[in-house]
Amino acid sequence: MTTTTADARSQPGAGAPPATRSAALTSYDVADFSVPTMRDEDWRFTPLSRLAGLHDGSFVASGTPVKRSVAELPSGVRIENVGRDDKRIGTALVPFDRISAQAYTSFTEAFVLSVDKDIQVETPVVVDVGGGDLDGASFAHTVVDIGAGSEVTVVLDHTGPAVLADNVEVLVGDNAKLILVSVQDFDSGSVHLQHQRLKLGRDARITHISVSLGGDVVRQFTTVDYTGRGGDAQALGIYFADGGQHLEHRQLVDHSVPDCRSNVVYRGALQGKDAHTVWIGDVLIRPEATGTDTYEINRNLVLTEGARADSVPNLEIQTGEVVGAGHASATGRFDDEQLFYLMSRGITAENARRLVVRGFFAELIGRIPVEELRDRITATVEARLAEAGA
Amino acid sequence: MSTLEIRDLHVSVAIADGEEKQILRGGVDLTVKAGETHAIMGPNGSGKSTLAYSIAGHPKYRITSGSVTLDGEDLLSMTVDERARAGMFLAMQYPVEVPGVSVSNFLRTAATAVRGEAPKLRTWIKEVKEAMERLEVDSAFAERNVNEGFSGGEKKRHEILQLELLKPKIAILDETDSGLDIDALRVVSDGVNRVSETGEVGVLLITHYTRILRYVKPDFVHVFVGGKIVEEGGSELADRLESEGYVRYTKAAV
Known part of the structure; x- marks a missing residue:
């Protein structure tokens, strides 16, 4: 069966308005949040029984924490493991759901990647995130801090086994330009629940590319905040769900500042029994965000019977003075x-299948400025197609 | 010289709930040789398209008995792609959209499959460009997605473009003339004639109307009614159908 929800407003109860979500409770304390249930709008698509207890506190706390490492560190880029009291932690992100709060209160050391001001980093900075296990839950926290006026590409490459809940704060300074590629390619059996919050300075630009391929359950929530005029967020996503996988991507683009842009493009392919993908795209244009230009689109390609794609765009416009606002x-x-x-x-x-899927993903994969990564994604996709065809 | 032989074909089509309906009941014997042009003419619902699609191997149709061979090789035991690589081509009445796949990528993939090796890039680009010019299609066409947003005329030109590039042994054209304005009909007919004049391709032209036969002269005309061939003749038979219609046959068939 395939389902498409083309427009939340045509389906009663299909989506809380983005304004409601943006005004939702934020807290560092797990106890402030009730345990999510399937009746909650934000969780109704998520298989709660497969989250290894990360959502209700019943998780086994003995998981090996994931390690972050960078093989090649260009000059002007620093990596540190810092304690919970580091002042950069919490500058962009306050948890707004129970799992995010659980991750926030449970991590021991945060990983901070920072880039100096006004430099151009030619080599992509690839952060390998891995080394976890499936024996118990682990929690992590990451800060990516791009100095004003700098240009850099950062890759967060999640691989290996993991039962992980984590938060990623991304600060893009004034006039800085960041390409952030986040690859979710954990081993089968893995659970990965992540909140990424992107905070853009004046005239800051980010191209955020999320690639979800591996893992039993992947649920990634990406929030975009603007703090000055001229911010530009390109939020792109590629996902391929195989039989039994649940891949869920949610975005909240919060236009609270005039003259900013956002463009959300997610494309997913599905094959096999009980492959399930969810895309929820929330865009809020607040009354003060005049001159906003935004568009969001999600496309899914269902390759076999038995797979299900849920797709809900929510666009809420609170000012008449926008440059453009659309969704599809x-x-x-x-x-x-x-x-x-x-x-x-x-x-x-x-x-034939390869031709169609390759064409479907080509444009988005082409936006990734790291050749080895492009080749790896293409190879993974084609290997899965070959398996399904065999 | 290639020969397509159709003998005593029985075909049923899958309809709802696993049920099947018999469309062709064995009255089809047909031999098409390279260099010949055969027109199969008949009223709507006579089974003309069933004939075309079952020869190409569409999964909706099941051949219950009879044989179809190309140069003695059993086509019916082959998969759809194997039939195409053996030399069969079907220009479809309703070519489907394939989003995300550009015409140029599609043509090259198909040519590579049919020829058994990737065509050399430089000669290939020239070959495609010339074929597109002959069919009066804009060069921007190559970068569009296959059949996506194509007009009726563009779809048919695209089918004939493939016919010219893939150089099959036997080409079946299913209602290629339908939905074409007079200019497109001329361009498409010229394409069919070019292919046929090589003498290396046998053409089976399936049509409801005689209109295209003003441009493409058939060597043989077969009248198809009620799932079987009811009369055969030369191109003069088409002229007669033009004035008399199918009434004579449909009455007899009932």
Whole structure:
């Protein structure tokens, strides 16, 4: 079965208005939040029974913490492991749900990656996040702090086994330009629940590319905040759910400042029994955010029977003076007719599927400025297609 | 010289709830040789498209008995892509959209599959460009997604473009003339004639109307009614159908 929710407003109860969510409780204290249930709007798509107890405190606390390492550190870029009292922690992010608060109160050391002001870092900074296990829960905290006027590409590459809840704070200074690629490619059986909060300075630009491939359950919430005019956020996403995987991506783009831009483009493919993807795109344009230009789109490609894609864009506009504001969502099937058409031109079934999926992802994968990573994502996608075709 | 032989074809089509409906009941014997152009004409619902799609191997159709061979090789035991690589081509009445796949990527993938190796890039680009010019399609066409947002005329030109590039042994054109304005009809017909004049391709032209036969002269005309061939002749038969219609046959069939 496939479902598409093209417009939340056409489905009663399908989405709390973004304004409601942005005004929701924020707290560092787990106890301030009630345990999520399937009746909560924010959790109704999430398989709570598969979260290893990260949401209700019943988790086993003995997990090996993930390690963060950078093989090659360009000059002007620093990495540190700091204690909970470091003043950079909490500058962008205050937890707004129980799991985020659990992660916030449970981590022991935070990983801080900072980039000096006014430098251009040519080499991408690749942070390997891994070394966890499936024996128990682990928690982490990451701060990415880009100095004003600097340009850099950072990759957060999540691999290996993990049962992880963590928060990532990203500060993009005035006039800085960051490309942040976050790859969620944990081993099967892994659970990864993450909140990333991006805070943009004046004229700051971010291209945020989320790539979710591996893990039993991946739920990533990305929030974008603007603190000065001229901020520009490109939030791109690529995901491929195989049988039994749950990949969920939520965004809240909070336009609270005039003359900022956002563009959200998520594309997902699904194959296999009980593959499930969820995309919830919330965009809020507050009364003071005049001159906002925003667009969000989610497209899903369902390759086989038995997979399900949920897609809900929510756009709430509280001022009439916007440059542009739009949203779209479409879920399509790779169907027998397309397969027949391509095969009738001599193309094998496997190549036909590869051609379609490659075309579907090509534009977004092309935005990743790290060749090895592009090749790895393409190879992973094609290996899965080959498996399904076999 | 290639030969397509269709013998005693019985075909049923899957309808709702696992039920099947018999469309072709064995009255189809047809031999198409390279260099020949055959027109299959008949009223709507006579089973013309069933014939085309079952030869190409569409999963909706099940061949219950009979045979189809290309140069003696059993087409019916082949998968859809194997049939195409063996030399069959079907220009479809309703070509499907394939989002995310550009025309240029699609054409090159298909040519690589059919030819058994990737065409050399430089000659390939020239080959495609020339074929597109002959079919009067804009060069921007190559970067559009396959059939996505194409007009009726563009879809059919795209089918004939593939026909010219893939150089099959036998080409089946299913209602290629439908939905074309007079200019597009001329361009598409010229394409079919170019392919046919090579003498290396057998053409099976399926049509409801005689209109396209003003541009493409068939060597043989087969009248198809009620799932079987009811009359055969030369191009003069098409002229007769033009004036008399199918009434004579449909009455007899009932």
